[in-house]
Amino acid sequence: MTKEKILVIGASGQIGVELTLALRKIYGEQNVIASDLREQNPLLQGSGPYVSLDVMNKEMLHVQIIRQGVTQIYLLAAILSATGEKNPALAWHLNMQGLLNVLDIAKEEKLNKVYWPSSIAVFGPTSPKKDCPQKTIIEPITVYGISKYAGEFWCNYYFNKYGVDVRSLRYPGLISYKSAPGGGTTDYAIEIFHEALEHEHYTCFLEKDTYLPMMYMPDAIRATIELMEAPREKIKERTSYNLSAISFSPEEIAAEIKKHIPGFSIDYKPDYRLDIAKSWPQSIDDTVARNDWGWQHEFDLAAMTTDMLENLKQ
Numbered sequence: 001m002t003k004e005k006i007l008v009i010g011a012s013g014q015i016g017v018e019l020t021l022a023l024r025k026i027y028g029e030q031n032v033i034a035s036d037l038r039e040q041n042p043l044l045q046g047s048g049p050y051v052s053l054d055v056m057n058k059e060m061l062h063v064q065i066i067r068q069g070v071t072q073i074y075l076l077a078a079i080l081s082a083t084g085e086k087n088p089a090l091a092w093h094l095n096m097q098g099l100l101n102v103l104d105i106a107k108e109e110k111l112n113k114v115y116w117p118s119s120i121a122v123f124g125p126t127s128p129k130k131d132c133p134q135k136t137i138i139e140p141i142t143v144y145g146i147s148k149y150a151g152e153f154w155c156n157y158y159f160n161k162y163g164v165d166v167r168s169l170r171y172p173g174l175i176s177y178k179s180a181p182g183g184g185t186t187d188y189a190i191e192i193f194h195e196a197l198e199h200e201h202y203t204c205f206l207e208k209d210t211y212l213p214m215m216y217m218p219d220a221i222r223a224t225i226e227l228m229e230a231p232r233e234k235i236k237e238r239t240s241y242n243l244s245a246i247s248f249s250p251e252e253i254a255a256e257i258k259k260h261i262p263g264f265s266i267d268y269k270p271d272y273r274l275d276i277a278k279s280w281p282q283s284i285d286d287t288v289a290r291n292d293w294g295w296q297h298e299f300d301l302a303a304m305t306t307d308m309l310e311n312l313k314q
C-alpha cells in the first residue's frame, strides 16, 4: 500500500500481538517488524519479521531502526498499573526512558510517525468520576499514572519543539482473548471469562460495584490505526486523546456472562488493586476524539461478552 516500514516495540504483549497482525494486513507482512524483550508470541510466528530488542538499549534500537529502514514506531513496551505498584522504580524507568529513547531517535531520523499509548490511569481521585473530560484536574496516584502523564507532555514537547508527529490515546481497560493481559487493574474483566468457562466461578479482586471504563480489543486496534491514519492537521490534541467505549462493574459483567452460562457465580475478595481502581474515573468523555478524527466504538457489553465466550470456547 505504501512505502512505510513499521516497528512495533512490545509486540508480544496483550495489545502488541493484535496490533501487529492488524498492521500486517494493511501494510504487508514484510513491512511490519515485531520486536520484544521476551520471545516472539506464538501467534506472530510465521506472519512476518521479528527482532529481539530492548527499548532501553538506545544504541541497539537506533541501529535496528536505521538498518531496517523504519519509518514509523508503535511503542507498546511498558510496565502496567498493578505491576508498577510492586516495583515503582522499574516502572518509572522503563515507561519514561523507553519513550524518551524512541522520541529522540524519531527526531534524529525524522521518522514519519510515532504511536505511544497513555491510559485512563493519568486520572486520579480528584478527577471527575463520571464522563471525565479531556481537560480536567489530573492528579494521578500510581507510578504508572504519573509516568503516563509525564509521557503525554513529553510527546507534546517533541511535537511542538521538534515536529515529531507522535500520537497517543488514553486507553481504558482492554478486554481480549488472544494474548494474556500484562498486569493491569482491569485484568479482572478478562480473567472472569476464563474462570467462567473453566470453573463456572470467579473470585474478583474488586468490589461488585467498581465501575471502570473498558473497551473490547477490536475497537482499540481500530481506534489506534484510525488515529495513526488520520491527516496530520486533524490531530489537534498532542498530549493524548480520551478514548471511550463502555463502562461496567464486576456485578454487571457477571450478570451478562450468566445469560450464557446460567450456573456461573461470582464472589469478591478485594485487594490492593481496588484502591487503584477507585482512584480512576468510572466513565470517560471522549467527545474530542469523536470530533477531531471521527472515533466511534462498535462493541457494547452484550456484544463483547458474546464474542469473548464464542472465541474462548474454540
Ligand code: NAD
Pocket: 009, 010, 011, 012, 013, 014, 015, 016, 035, 036, 037, 038, 053, 054, 055, 056, 075, 076, 077, 078, 079, 080, 094, 117, 118, 119, 120, 170, 171, 172, 173, 174, 175, 180, 181, 182, 183, 184, 186
Ligand atoms: P503487556 O505487558 O501485555 O505488553 C508489553 C510488552 O512489552 C511485553 O510483551 C513485554 O515483554 C514488552 N517489554 C517490556 N519491557 C521491554 C523492553 N525493555 N524492551 C522491549 N519490550 C519490552 O502490555 P499491553 O497491555 O500490551 O500494553 C501496551 C501499552 O498499552 C502499554 O503502554 C500500556 O501502558 C498501554 N495500556 C494498556 C492497557 C490495557 O488494558 N492493556 C490500558 C491502558 C494502556
